[in-house]
Amino acid sequence: MKSNKQRRHEIKQRRWARMEAQREAALRPAMPHGALAADVQRLELIHGAPFWLPGYYVDISYRCCDCGAACVWTAQDQKWWYEQVQGSLYASASRCKDCRARHRAWRQSHCDAAEMAALRALWRARPDASARARVYAALQSKAPDLRSLAAQALAWWWVQFGDKPAHAQLEALSLERSWAPRIDRILRRQVELRPGLHRVCRVVAYPRVTMGAALSGH
Numbered sequence: 001m002k003s004n005k006q007r008r009h010e011i012k013q014r015r016w017a018r019m020e021a022q023r024e025a026a027l028r029p030a031m032p033h034g035a036l037a038a039d040v041q042r043l044e045l046i047h048g049a050p051f052w053l054p055g056y057y058v059d060i061s062y063r064c065c066d067c068g069a070a071c072v073w074t075a076q077d078q079k080w081w082y083e084q085v086q087g088s089l090y091a092s093a094s095r096c097k098d099c100r101a102r103h104r105a106w107r108q109s110h111c112d113a114a115e116m117a118a119l120r121a122l123w124r125a126r127p128d129a130s131a132r133a134r135v136y137a138a139l140q141s142k143a144p145d146l147r148s149l150a151a152q153a154l155a156w157w158w159v160q161f162g163d164k165p166a167h168a169q170l171e172a173l174s175l176e177r178s179w180a181p182r183i184d185r186i187l188r189r190q191v192e193l194r195p196g197l198h199r200v201c202r203v204v205a206y207p208r209v210t211m212g213a214a215l216s217g218h
Contacts (some may be wrong), residue, residue, distance in 0.1 A: 075094065
């Protein structure tokens with residue numbers, strides 16, 4: 001049986017929670033007509049707690065960076081990108097559909113399929129000197145897919161084997177503006193693929209990216 005002091009404490013806690021919810025609702029901007037509500041809890045789970053999270057999505061007009069055509073990034077496409085694909089919050093649409101297809105074909109034509117397969121094969125064993133050299137060379141490649149695979153290899157070595165040089169390289173990459181959101185997303189994905197691992201997080205300088213590491217047996 002609860003004492004009067006415990007009941008008063010619970011009543012006070014509920015009152016504070018209700019006041020906090022009312023304060024957040026008052027500060028939250030009203031959704032414009034035609035806007036699509038964002039799943040903020042899912043965004044926090046995917047992206048952590050960055051400086052901002054979109055409360056809703058609205059259609060955004062932009063011009064294609066290649067052909068200059070007027071385009072619209074719909075609210076539905078934004079929700080798919082940020083919540084389903086788990087794309088970076090710092091990214092936005094920049095090409096029209098046709099130019100995007102041409103750019104994707106160009107990337108695939110300039111990316112060596114054999115090299116990509118070799119990078120994927122490196123994930124299966126502990127890294128040696130030759131494997132590290134190959135991954136570090138891929139990080140300097142002009143092909144985005146090769147760079148992404150190299151970063152995934154580093155993340156896998158750190159998650160699977162606790163490889164400290166790989167972790168140091170990931171930390172160095174995470175300090176770069178172009179790499180920071182991508183490294184965080186790769187690490188989150190690697191940890192999600194291996195349930196039951198204890199996750200150790202470390203916050204680096206820019207832009208509030210969580211460096212995640214998973215070590216078994218800790």
